[in-house]
Amino acid sequence: MPLTHEAFDQLPKRPVLEHLRLTLVAVGALPERDEELVHLEQALTDFLAQQQDLNRRRILRRYLTGDWASYAADVSNRSRPHRG
Known part of the structure; x- marks a missing residue:
């Protein structure tokens, strides 16, 4: 080992x-x-893996990993009314 x-x-x-x-x-x-940080990272990984909705999982991953620009774009696109 x-x-x-x-x-x-x-x-x-x-x-x-x-x-x-x-x-x-x-x-x-x-x-x-930092053992507490390691445990938090594992808990968040487990939490994301449990998300059945792939779109929700993607948004949560971006939010939790600090990909704020992509997260904001996703939230903005979801809140806009669809024109068509």
Whole structure:
């Protein structure tokens, strides 16, 4: 197993493994990272994957990832009455 955060992320979530990760960070064998941000990113990825409406998923992804220009264009286009 490579000694990376990504490798640890693939393992089962167990307290002993999280303790080992924190120990490896403390001794400098693994770089520090914002664990809360990593958990938030995973929660948002899971949330987006659960969205059945593909258009809604696309809009939410743009909003959540900070693609504000595309998000604003999508919202603007949806709120305009269709002429035809």
